[in-house]
Amino acid sequence: MDRDGKLPASVRESPRLDEFARRRREFRTDRYRPDYHFVPPGGLLHDPNGACYWNGRYHLFYQFWPPDVSTDRSWSEAMHWGHAVSEDLVHWRDLPVALSPEDGPEDGCYSGQALVEDDRVLVMYFGTEAGNCVAAADDEYLTDFERSADNPVVPIDEEAPYEVFDPCLWREGDTYHSLSGWKRDGRTSEFHFSSTDLSEWEYRGTLVKDGFHTDPEEDGAVPNFFELDGSHVLLFFSHDRGPQYYVGDYHGGTDFDIRSHGRLNSGPVDHGNLHAPSVLHAEDRSVAFFNVVEGRRDWRADPGEGWAGVVSLPRALSLDGDDLRVEPVEELTALRTNHRRVDDRPLAADEEWVVPDIGGASLELRAEVDVGDAAEVGLSVLRSPDGDEATSVTYWADADALGIELGRSSENPAARSRPPEVGSLSLADDERLDLRVFVDRSIVEVFANGRRTLTTRVYPARDDSVGLSLSARRGAAHLESLDVWDMESIWS
Structure with a gap:
C-alpha cells in the first residue's frame, strides 16, 4: 500500500484479493457485521497472530478458514494465516493469505507470534501434527514468507518433558528464545527453548509452571513475553478462562520471578467472550489484539457462505504498579x-x-x-x-x-x-x-x-x-x- 492507500501491483494481482473485496461488499449490510472492528472478508477468523510493526505499517495476521477452503476439512487442517495491513491502527486493508498449510510439513497453521529484526520479520507458529515452525519475510508488505527448510524446528515429541504448542519468539543478543505454551501435570506451563540459528533448539526448562494463580488444568496457550515499563509481562490465554497475565522480573533463562497475576476475561470464553492475544511493539509502546468469538449457535456452519469472528479494538498496554493497564488506542478518536x-x-x-x-x-x-x-x-x-x-x-x-x-x-x-x-x-x-x-x-x-x-x-x-x-x-x-x-x- 502506497502512502496514498494503493497496494502495489505485485500484491493487487493476487486473485484472492478480488474475492475478498467482493465478499466485503456482499456482507456490508449484515446487521451484525461491525463498522469499526476488524472482521474477516469472509470465512472464519480466530486467534490474531504475529501482530507487528514493519516498514512504517502495522500488520495483523490471524487464524483464518478462507471461504474457498473446503468445509470437508477439519478445523486443524483448514487453518491458514490471514493478513491485513494498516497505516494508522484503525483502517485496515486485506492482503493475500500469509501462510498456507499446503506449503509446509504441517496440516494446518495455528497460532504464533512475530519478531521484528532490522532486516526481516520472523514468525514462529504451531503447525498441526508437526510442531513449532519458523518462517521469515523481508519484503515491503510481508507477503512473501519463506519457511525454514528445517521445519518443524521444535517437533512434537510425545516422550519429551515438554509440550509443543502455540509459541512466541524473542531475541537476547545472538540467541533466540521461544516459549511453547500449554500445560503439564495439570498446571499452566510455559516451556522455554533457545537457539543460535533458528534451526537447532535446546530445551531449557519451564519459565512458568503455575498451579497457584491459575485453576487446575488451565493451559498457557498463545504466550506473548515482553518487557514493559521496566518489568516483564507474560500475556497468555487459557482455553478455560481466557486471557490473563503475569508481571514479574526476568533474569534470563528460566528465571522469571512472578510478582502479580491478573485476568482480562470475566466470563466463560466458550460463550463468546475475549479470546487469544497478540501484541505488537512499535514506537515505544505495546498494543494488544484479541479475538472475540461468536456467540451464535450457527457460527461455524459454513465458512464458504458466511463470515464469523471479530478482532477487539487495539488496546494500549502499560503498567500501574504490578497491574496491567489496558486502554483503547488514541487513534480511535479519529473515527x-x-x-x-x-x-x-x-x-x-x-x-x-x-x-x-x-x-x-x-x-x-x-x-x-x-x-x-x-x-x-x-x-x-x-x-x-x-x-x-x-x-x-x-x-x-x-x-x-x-x-x-x-x-x-x-x-x-x-x-x-x-x-x-x-x-x-x-x-x-x-x-x-x-x-x-x-x-x-x-x-x-x-x-x-x-x-x-x-x-x-x-x-x-x-x-x-x-x-x-x-x-x-x-x-x-x-x-x-x-x-x-x-x-x-x-x-x-
Missing part, C-alpha cells in the same frame, strides 16, 4: 463524528432515564457518574424503546463489581443464552464511575476507570434497538456527564 453531550443530571432511585434523541448501533460513549448512595448504577445500550431488548453495563457498589448483563440482549433465537460478564472494580472515596463504552453492532467493549475491561458479543434482533438509558437502584446517583459519538466505518 468520532456527530458529538452529543448531556451534563449534570440526577438519577433518581429506582428509575430508568431513557436518553432522548441519542442512540445508534455504532457508537462510542463516555459516561462519568457519581454513584452516590445507589446500590446499583446501570447504563443500557442497544435498547429497544420498550426496553424488551437491551444490553446493560451495571456497577454493583456493595459488591465492588462491574458487569455486562446479557439476559435481554437479544430476541434472536440463534443467540446463545450466556451468563453475564462480571469483574471486580472498587472505587475509592469520591471516585466517579468512569465508563468508556464502544458499541459496534454485535460487539460491546467496556473500559472502566482505567482498571477494568469487559467484552462480549450481542445480537439484537430489532431494528429499533439503538437507544440508551441510565438508571440507579436502591439509592440515587448523579450523571456528571455523558458524551456520545457516532463512529465512522473503517471500510471503504
